[in-house]
Amino acid sequence: DAGVIQSPRHEVTEMGQEVTLRCKPISGHDYLFWYRQTMMRGLELLIYFNNNVPIDDSGMPEDRFSAKMPNASFSTLKIQPSEPRDSAVYFCASSGNSPLHFGNGTRLTVT
Amino acid sequence: GENVEQHPSTLSVQEGDSAVIKCTYSDSASNYFPWYKQELGKRPQLIIDIRSNVGEKKDQRIAVTLNKTAKHFSLHITETQPEDSAVYFCAASRAGSARQLTFGSGTQLTVLP
Numbered sequence: 001d002a003g004v005i006q007s008p009r010h011e012v013t014e015m016g017q018e019v020t021l022r023c024k025p026i027s028g029h030d031y032l033f034w035y036r037q038t039m040m041r042g043l044e045l046l047i048y049f050n051n052n053v054p055i056d057d058s059g060m061p062e063d064r065f066s067a068k069m070p071n072a073s074f075s076t077l078k079i080q081p082s083e084p085r086d087s088a089v090y091f092c093a094s095s096g097n098s099p100l101h102f103g104n105g106t107r108l109t110v111t
Numbered sequence: 112g113e114n115v116e117q118h119p120s121t122l123s124v125q126e127g128d129s130a131v132i133k134c135t136y137s138d139s140a141s142n143y144f145p146w147y148k149q150e151l152g153k154r155p156q157l158i159i160d161i162r163s164n165v166g167e168k169k170d171q172r173i174a175v176t177l178n179k180t181a182k183h184f185s186l187h188i189t190e191t192q193p194e195d196s197a198v199y200f201c202a203a204s205r206a207g208s209a210r211q212l213t214f215g216s217g218t219q220l221t222v223l224p
Contacts, residue, residue, distance in 0.1 A: 031210060043155070043200065043214040056211065091154065099145060100212065102154040 004103035006092050012109045018080040021106045023092030024073055033100065034067055034077050035091040043091075049075065082110045113138040115203050117215030124191050125223050132218045134201035135183040141203040144177060144184050145212070149198045158199075159186070191222045 005024040013019055025032045033048040047057040052069045060067070064083070069075040079086055087110050093102045114137040124130045136144075145160035161168045161175045161184065168175050172191075177184040188195055201215040 042216045045212070048210065050210075095210075099157045099160060102156070104154050 004092055004094050004101055006090075006103035006106050008106060009104065010107045010109075012111065013082055014111055015083055016081045017110075018078065019082045019086075019108060019110075021077040021090050021092075021108070023075045023077070023103060025075070025092070025094030026096075026101055027073070029094035029096040029098070029101075030072075031095045032069060032075050033093040033095075034075070035093060035102075037089045037091060037105070038087075046077070079108075082108075084110045086110050113141060113203055113205065113211075113213040115201060115213050115215040117201050117218060119218060120216065121219045121221070123221045123223060126191060126193060128191055130186075130188045130191055130195070130220055130222075132186045132199055132201070132220070133183060134185070134203075134215050135181075136203040136213075137182070138203070138205055139179075139182065140205040141182075143204045143206065144175070145202050146175060146186050147200045147202065147214075149200065149217075151197075155200060188220075191220075193222050193224055196220055196222045 007022045030051050034046040036044045036046055046059045047067045048055055049069045065079055067077045089105045089107050091102050091105045093100045117134045142163035146158050147155035148158045149155040159170050159173050159175050161177050166177055172189045174187045198217045198219050200217050202212040204212045
């Protein structure tokens with residue numbers, strides 16, 4: 001199994017631009033999570049899905065953030081418009097009846 | 112909601128010594144406690160987990176203990192090696208699984224050769 005796959009690995013964009021992060025969970029896992037990691041706030045859960053349905057989005061910082069899961073093998077996290085304070089590493093993770101498996105993350109830099 | 116506090120934030124030990132990292136949690140209903148290791152620039156990876164019906168679990172040089180009454184759990188690494196140097200995160204969940212994990216703030220462990 002290739003594990004959780006995220007793209008891109010690095011993203012540099014200018015303030016105000018739209019950013020889309022992508023994730024492919026491990027096949028058969030029915031839970032998908034988006035986390036954000038910063039030095040100041042550590043690992044924060046933004047949103048999670050069960051069977052493609054958003055269950056808890058209380059961690060999404062503001063309306064500029066949105067996430068979708070159109071099918072069991074794909075999810076996106078979109079930031080529009082992006083701001084410098086959104087700079088962080090964004091991790092996607094998935095689980096089934098199993099522990100959490102993280103992807104390699106997307107390092108986002110907003111200038 | 113759940114609150115997980117982790118101490119210390121940094122820890123340096125000599126190679127071969129033991130390292131202990133402690134976490135406390137606030138939600139008495141939490142019943143699943145994993146530990147993750149994150150090497151620099153890499154993803155967090157599960158190293159060991161424990162459920163609330165067990166007081167201790169061991170895997171080679173790594174062990175985790177849980178005190179439900181006091182609501183704290185600890186990671187013990189014995190015979191530390193330089194490759195143990197990383198950031199370690201504890202987490203807690205009341206869902207009995209990876210759902211709704213609340214993470215601690217992390218401990219930077221440095222093993223000095």
